[in-house]
Amino acid sequence: MSMNEAGGAPSLGSRRDWPDDFPVTGAWREGDDPGSRHFLELQRPLALEGGDVLDEVTVAYETWGALNARGDNAILICHALTGDAHVTGGGGGTYTPEGWWSRIVGPGAAIDTDRYFVVCANVLGGCQGTTGPASINPRSGRPYGSGFPQVTNRDIVRSQACLADELGVEQWFSVIGGSMGGMAVLEWAAMYPDRVRSIAPIATTLAASPQQIAWSAVGRLAIANDQWFNGGDYYDQQHGPANGLAVAREIALIHYRSDQEWVERFGREPLDRLDRFDPWGRFQVEAYLDHHGKKFPYRFDANSYLILNRAMDLHDIGRGRGGPAKALARFTGPGITVSVTSDFLYPAHQQAELAALLSQGGRSCSYHMIDSVFGHDGFLVEHDKLAPLLDEFFAKVRVETA
């Protein structure tokens, strides 16, 4: 059971193939290659729901296709917790072929970039170009770190509304997103019902449940417990809380997939049969988790992870609005929501409740179940099953709300 080297660089020990040179942060920073990102600098301070004010806000975003003359073909995609604006390749700037929803968005795809003007913005509090904890605080000239205020999905959506203004989009044809992205979709319907023609909140919830909060909380604890966390002020240190972030990522990954998938994929196969009776021997499923855990700190910032997880926990569409029904009463357009059979992180009953609520008062919200072993990630992975549902929905929106 020999592992950590006490007092040394953060390392989970020689038995694991973790690097000992994790970056301090995986955040994109000014001066890095912008790739296909565009940047909007808001012209005034952004007042946050919690009472704080961000003096300067930059929103990083990408677009595909073009806004038509009537301005009625714009679709906003809201990314999930660890996503970013790079939904698919072919945006402006540097061409990169793959994005997190490449099979759903593109020329001729369900979200057809030949037909629609497609927009995705990195969320406020994130780490891929939009203002977040790793950004420079104009008041101090140094990264915010522990000084970054808590943002909510409502703040995120307000920043996206500024982007819509900038892009000349008065009303989105649709706002779509899964998981945390679906929370923003619901907030768009609550906050700007006239600016949204239809909504597609997928694999998401009206309010985070106690179990969802709990899973989020243990990930935060794993980060806070990292010896290099330093309360969030780690940007000028030799190391950041990358090991803690990796552990948080592994915890989350378990909830993004399902046992069914892993039984088929890994079973109980050990990585190395000779290590079977070693305390630090690993099964293949562990090596899979470690593989993804150790990749994560290269592309994400621990403070953004903390802030956005907490934003998800704070998600409650009815908070301060007299409950969810009142919150969404002013949105009268069509909706669609989708569950994945094996999703135990955002279980089907949450989307069923959402669909039922959005079907009240003569409205319509179709509800679909994707049969899949991919758990919560089903909305990202099962593009062949999701695409026809979106195709049909968008066709209906075009006709019914024309």
Place this chain on the structure above:
Amino acid sequence: MSMNEAGGAPSLGSRRDWPDDFPVTGAWREGDDPGSRHFLELQRPLALEGGDVLDEVTVAYETWGALNARGDNAILICHALTGDAHVTGGGGGTYTPEGWWSRIVGPGAAIDTDRYFVVCANVLGGCQGTTGPASINPRSGRPYGSGFPQVTNRDIVRSQACLADELGVEQWFSVIGGSMGGMAVLEWAAMYPDRVRSIAPIATTLAASPQQIAWSAVGRLAIANDQWFNGGDYYDQQHGPANGLAVAREIALIHYRSDQEWVERFGREPLDRLDRFDPWGRFQVEAYLDHHGKKFPYRFDANSYLILNRAMDLHDIGRGRGGPAKALARFTGPGITVSVTSDFLYPAHQQAELAALLSQGGRSCSYHMIDSVFGHDGFLVEHDKLAPLLDEFFAKVRVETA
């Protein structure tokens, strides 16, 4: 977001009510009050499944009631991961009224100590008196720490068989246990089929699934990532990996309960409404997790947690025996198994498979479902629902195997 004090004592920060004086280990150590424990020192070295040998082994145990003249009234209870031999009060030595199964075991209870001779031993690798990583290694005169070999449920059962010899129990009337305890129950049936008249493996599995391994693995990572872990050699340090152990405990607790229970119990209530938009503000469910997380290092040892979690991952009743059916073929007695509806850690299909297998070849294994919101912990909490099932089963065993 001000929290950790860099370089100081392990602490999750001022916003959490965690102590900064966690013990180095929560293990019971020689010289501490033995309470109602008895100790058996094995008279020869114990060879382990993995090839290592423990030169000296002590088994800490408790008993209730008395072995009858025919020697046919002994019940062995196998505890779960963080349990110990103190199933209930009223054992030998210091009287303590509460145990982890007080409502199931006692005079007149389902496991009636007026009728049965009841035995429970702390598992090998544990930390409550039986030899484990915090014990003194006779070869070095210092605690084993990183030098403690990986044990398996088969090793645990072998040590329990030595205890049975010592106590004069040739055949157990029944061997019963839930979760990890249920794994030992199955191993008793596989290893010593003639010494077991009936078995009651509850809320357990024939083999740990990849998802179960994954949940176990992230808890281990949280411990390994603690700055005070030092590869397992922390007993002579100022601090142990208590924060990491607490995080592992919180991760596990989520899987021991259910969202249904927490929706009813906590909903989305914040601990303090003024902290709502603070990144480190907590919901009540988080305060509940932290309460249990911070208690845990006072009664458990991080190395034992690692060793026993890995032992559970290694659990596969069919390993090296030609599969589960062959492994259990020699056990012909009656069995009972029980699922809890909301248990997603050891889901019902695992007990259904177990019951089906133990019903092959003219054998009988009854299968029951307890309707409960208490998740995996249902087998500990729902004593009013479990007790009648055990009553009925034991009556059947008395008649059918008389």
